[in-house]
Amino acid sequence: MSRSSPSQPPDGALAPDGEEDLLSGELLALMAEGVRCSPPSGLREQLLRAPLAGRLARFAEPVARLLDVDVTRAQGLLDGIDAHGAFVPGPFPDLDISLCHVEGGPAVADAVTGFVRVAPGVTFPEHEHLGEEHVLILQGRYVELQTGVEAGPGDVVTRPGGSSHALTALAGGTDLLYLAVVHRGVKIGDVVMGPESPEL
Numbered sequence: 503m504s505r506s507s508p509s510q511p512p513d514g515a516l517a518p519d520g521e522e523d524l525l526s527g528e529l530l531a532l533m534a535e536g537v538r539c540s541p542p543s544g545l546r547e548q549l550l551r552a553p554l555a556g557r558l559a560r561f562a563e564p565v566a567r568l569l570d571v572d573v574t575r576a577q578g579l580l581d582g583i584d585a586h587g588a589f590v591p592g593p594f595p596d597l598d599i600s601l602c603h604v605e606g607g608p609a610v611a612d613a614v615t616g617f618v619r620v621a622p623g624v625t626f627p628e629h630e631h632l633g634e635e636h637v638l639i640l641q642g643r644y645v646e647l648q649t650g651v652e653a654g655p656g657d658v659v660t661r662p663g664g665s666s667h668a669l670t671a672l673a674g675g676t677d678l679l680y681l682a683v684v685h686r687g688v689k690i691g692d693v694v695m696g697p698e699s700p701e702l
Contacts, residue, residue, distance in 0.1 A: 568636050568683050570607030579604050598624050614684040614697050623673035630666040633685030642678035644669045
């Protein structure tokens with residue numbers, strides 16, 4: 503299994519470059535021969551931890567448009583989503599919400615830009631948008647609490663500045679994963695978080 507991720511996790515969870523391909527090849531050869539045996543030690547764990555490069559490739563063009571970057575850069579960002587350590591805890595310590603910060607092009611210089619992961623059943627708290635927001639759903643589904651409107655993979659949701667809402671990742675499925683481009687930032691309670699805020 504080849505990976506396009508340019509770096510390996512520092513903890514060495516994956517096999518060194520080339521070794522993973524060799525182990526995968528050995529397993530495939532054994533399967534082709536119909537041999538029933540156990541895979542080499544640790545192979546299953548290595549394969550399960552490997553980033554799934556290309557799994558979100560269908561979103562490269564809309565990500566490129568929203569982030570004002572070229573398609574190659576957008577594909578690289580999407581491939582990096584599954585890398586070890588790509589996400590950091592979000593600004594809500596008691597909620598299973600994590601963020602993956604990314605840098606966009608000149609058209610989004612005034613925006614908070616990144617991928618957001620929300621565990622199933624978790625609600626992203628109510629917040630007000632200081633500028634226009636664009637969200638592209640990559641996996642999972644959510645429901646907006648104020649309107650009952652649902653969104654899922656491939657949907658692009660745009661909200662005007664001054665609007666506010668909360669959303670819940672639908673339970674029973676995979677994590678909700680989406681790209682957010684939020685011009686000028688958000689206000690949560692009395693706290694304003696913008697492009698330069700350390701919380702985001």
